[in-house]
Amino acid sequence: MIKLKNILLVLFTSLALVANSANVHIFGEAKEYASNKIIFYKYSDRISFIKEEIFELEIDKQGNFEIDFEIEDITYVFAEFGVYHAYFYAEPEANYELILPPFNEKSEADLFNPFFSNETIHIGIKNLKPTDLNYLIIDFDYYYYRYLELKYIEIYLNGLETDVDTFIKEINLKFNEYDNQYFQDYKKYRIAALKNIATQKKYEDQVVYAYYTKSPVLYDNPAYMDLFNNIYAKYFDLLLVAPHGDKLYAIITYGHSISRLKKFLNRNLSLRNNQFQELVILKGLNDAFGGGNLQWLPLLLTLDSLHLSTQYPLHKNIAQNIADNTLSMARGTIAPPFDLPDTLGEIHSLNEFKNKYTYIQFANTKTYTSQIEFNLMKNLHNRYKGVCNFISILTDENIDEAKLFINKNKLDWTFLFTEINSKTISTYKINTYPSYFLIDPGGSLLMSPAPAPSEDFEKYFFKIVRDKMPKE
Numbered sequence: 001m002i003k004l005k006n007i008l009l010v011l012f013t014s015l016a017l018v019a020n021s022a023n024v025h026i027f028g029e030a031k032e033y034a035s036n037k038i039i040f041y042k043y044s045d046r047i048s049f050i051k052e053e054i055f056e057l058e059i060d061k062q063g064n065f066e067i068d069f070e071i072e073d074i075t076y077v078f079a080e081f082g083v084y085h086a087y088f089y090a091e092p093e094a095n096y097e098l099i100l101p102p103f104n105e106k107s108e109a110d111l112f113n114p115f116f117s118n119e120t121i122h123i124g125i126k127n128l129k130p131t132d133l134n135y136l137i138i139d140f141d142y143y144y145y146r147y148l149e150l151k152y153i154e155i156y157l158n159g160l161e162t163d164v165d166t167f168i169k170e171i172n173l174k175f176n177e178y179d180n181q182y183f184q185d186y187k188k189y190r191i192a193a194l195k196n197i198a199t200q201k202k203y204e205d206q207v208v209y210a211y212y213t214k215s216p217v218l219y220d221n222p223a224y225m226d227l228f229n230n231i232y233a234k235y236f237d238l239l240l241v242a243p244h245g246d247k248l249y250a251i252i253t254y255g256h257s258i259s260r261l262k263k264f265l266n267r268n269l270s271l272r273n274n275q276f277q278e279l280v281i282l283k284g285l286n287d288a289f290g291g292g293n294l295q296w297l298p299l300l301l302t303l304d305s306l307h308l309s310t311q312y313p314l315h316k317n318i319a320q321n322i323a324d325n326t327l328s329m330a331r332g333t334i335a336p337p338f339d340l341p342d343t344l345g346e347i348h349s350l351n352e353f354k355n356k357y358t359y360i361q362f363a364n365t366k367t368y369t370s371q372i373e374f375n376l377m378k379n380l381h382n383r384y385k386g387v388c389n390f391i392s393i394l395t396d397e398n399i400d401e402a403k404l405f406i407n408k409n410k411l412d413w414t415f416l417f418t419e420i421n422s423k424t425i426s427t428y429k430i431n432t433y434p435s436y437f438l439i440d441p442g443g444s445l446l447m448s449p450a451p452a453p454s455e456d457f458e459k460y461f462f463k464i465v466r467d468k469m470p471k472e
Contacts, residue, residue: 020072021070021071021072021092022070022071022072022092022093023068023069023070023092023093024068024069024070024071024090024091024092024093024094024095024096025066025067025068025094025095025096026057026065026066026067026068026069026095026096026097026098027064027065027066027067027095027096027097027098028064028065028066028097028098028099028100028126029062029063029064029065030059030063030065030099030100030103031062031063032063032100032102032103033059033063033100033103034059034060034061034062034063035059035060035061036059036081037056037057037058037059038056038057038059038079038081039053039055039056039057039079040053040054040055040056040057040069040077040078040079041053041054041077041078041079041080042054042071042075042076042077042078043076044317044321045219045314045317045318045321046219046220046222046225046226046229047225047229047279047282047283047286047318047321047322048286048318048321048322048324048325050321050324050325054069054071054075054077055067055069057079069090071090071092072092073092073220074089074090074091074092074133074182074220075089075090075220076089076220076222077089077090080118080421081421082103082104082105082106083104083105083106083110083118083119084101084104084118084119084120084121085118085119085120085121086100086101086120086121086122086123087120087121087122087123088122088123088125088134089133089134089137089182091133096125097125097126097127098123098124098125098126099123099124099125099126100123100124101121101123101124108366111364111395111420112364112367112432112433114431114432122134122137122138122141131178131180133180133182133183136175136178136180136183137183137186139175140171140175140183140186140187140190143171143174144171144190144194147167147171148194151163151164151167152197155194155197155198156197156198156200159198159199159200160198160199162198164194164195164198167194168191168194168195171187171191172187172191175187182221185218185221185223185224186221186222186223186224187223188211188223189211189218189221189223189224189226189227190223192207192210192211192227193223193226193227193230195207196227196230196231201231204231205268205269205270207231208231208270208271209269209270211227212228212270212273212276213269213270213271213272213273213276214273217275217276217279219314228279228283229283232280232283232284232287233287234287234288234291235280235283235284235287236248236252236284236285236287236288236291236293236294237287237288237291237293237294239284240293240294244264247264248261248264249294251264252288252294252298252299252302253294253295253298254298256298256301256302256304256305257302257305258281258302258305258306258309259309261281261302262274262277262281265277265280265281275312278306278310278312278315279315279318281306282303282306282315282318282319282322285299285302285303285306285322286322286325289322289325289326296326299326300323300326303319303322303323304319304323306319307319307320307323328427328429329428329429329437329445329448330445330448331445331446331447331448332444332445333444333445334443334444334445335350335358335437335439335443335444335445336350336424336427336428337349337350337351338350338393338416338418338424338427340393340416340417340418340424341416341417342414342415342416342417343399343403343406343415343417348414348416350439350443351443353389353391353439354441354442354443355441356387356388356389356441357387357388357389357438357439357440357441357446357461357464357465358388358389358390358391358438358439359380359388359389359390359391359436359437359438359439359450359457359461360391360392360393360436360437360438360439361373361377361390361391361392361393361434361435361436362392362393362395362425362428362430362433362434362435362436363392363393363394363395363433363434364394364395364396364420364433364434365394365396365401365402365405365406366396367433367434369433369434370433370434372454373434373452373453373454374392374409374411375409376452376453376454377390377392377411377413377453378409378410378411379453380453380457380458380461381412381413383458384461384465385413387465388461388465389413389414390413390414391413391414391415391416392411392413392414392415392416393416393417393418393424394415394416394417394418395417395418395419395420395425395433396417397420399417402415402417434452435449436449436450436451436452436457437449437450438450438461446464447460
């Protein structure tokens with residue numbers, strides 16, 4: 001009977017979610033993008049920034065596209081294609097005729113530049129009314145960011161002695177008449193961010209108390225979350241070097257106790273709102289994983305404690321996302337699976353390469369660094385192929401040219417192919433080419449990332465396998 005109740009609960013929950021969702025219809029024409037596919041996402045949350053696919057837009061041979069998708073609330077929808085991070089705000093039960101930006105693919109230099117940043121643009125929408133949410137945000141952002149671009153240094157140096165107060169009054173007056181609550185919240189927190197800059201962040205506790213402590217938590221509003229993430233960036237790392245930082249260290253390192261952590265934070269009046277306080281804890285834990293001042297395992301145990309105790313479902317999701325981000329590609333975890341074609345078009349899965357060590361290289365035959373490393377990989381492969389699989393996953397657009405390169409240079413280990421924006425590249429968090437990983441015979445990540453052949457990989461690997469090497 002308990003199992004039946006659980007099944008019914010899941011069923012009713014699923015039905016409730018479907019009932020609360022509403023359809024969105026998008027369509028348009030983009031001849032430059034004919035026969036292309038563009039994947040659109042939303043952020044699962046704005047602390048971990050994990051992406052969730054919403055729909056895949058297929059553009060036909062004539063450049064036409066049309067699709068329906070479902071959302072529950074106003075959603076920041078985006079896609080990353082070419083040089084763009086292109087977005088719009090989707091409202092339930094709305095129709096949008098999208099105007100895609102001019103077709104502009106990344107150059108080869110952009111593709112392999114780890115510091116390349118996509119150009120963020122608001123996707124055009126035909127026939128917008130001045131009261132539509134996207135129109136309001138586009139209009140507001142134009143005035144807001146133009147002013148900020150022109151005056152940022154002056155505001156930061158001279159603060160309230162500049163004309164910032166006048167600008168805030170003018171922009172409030174210009175946009176106050178619109179009764180769209182999402183937009184008014186967006187405007188409110190963008191202006192709060194401007195005030196925080198003008199006071200050189202000296203009064204952040206007052207900003208938090210005025211704008212966050214007694215206000216609803218707006219998880220999906222970019223303006224709310226951008227200011228929040230700015231104020232609480234590396235929060236726990238900063239608290240560790242503040243008075244009583246040793247107590248915070250002890251609470252996380254030895255106790256992993258959320259109740260004690262909340263009690264510690266309650267000394268700050270701005271953090272006595274339980275829901276907001278938990279959001280601050282999640283942000284603090286998320287940033288602390290990359291800070292190096294707190295150990296990885298105690299942070300995970302503290303995060304797990306919050307996941308188990310919170311009464312807010314969204315906080316459970318954020319905690320899980322933070323854990324997934326942290327554990328993904330961590331040493332000792334299972335290497336993410338893949339199914340990719342080789343030079344003959346035959347599909348290979350990572351699981352096929354178990355029972356030996358596996359050294360994976362993500363590369364592109366067009367890059368000079370990859371070409372140098374291929375020659376060193378050849379030597380490694382000749383020496384260690386008895387105990388180690390060697391796999392190069394290539395992101396070359398022209399597969400035929402890549403095959404010619406492989407054959408010309410007599411590279412005889414396994415070569416697989418994937419697109420540069422594929423799920424495999426995203427899952428393995430590849431930002432630079434070439435990148436390397438070593439997987440143990442059981443399928444777990446042993447070195448993540450691993451050294452390149454030119455970085456003395458052989459020295460480290462020989463220590464691992466010397467007892468298993470065949471005797472000469």
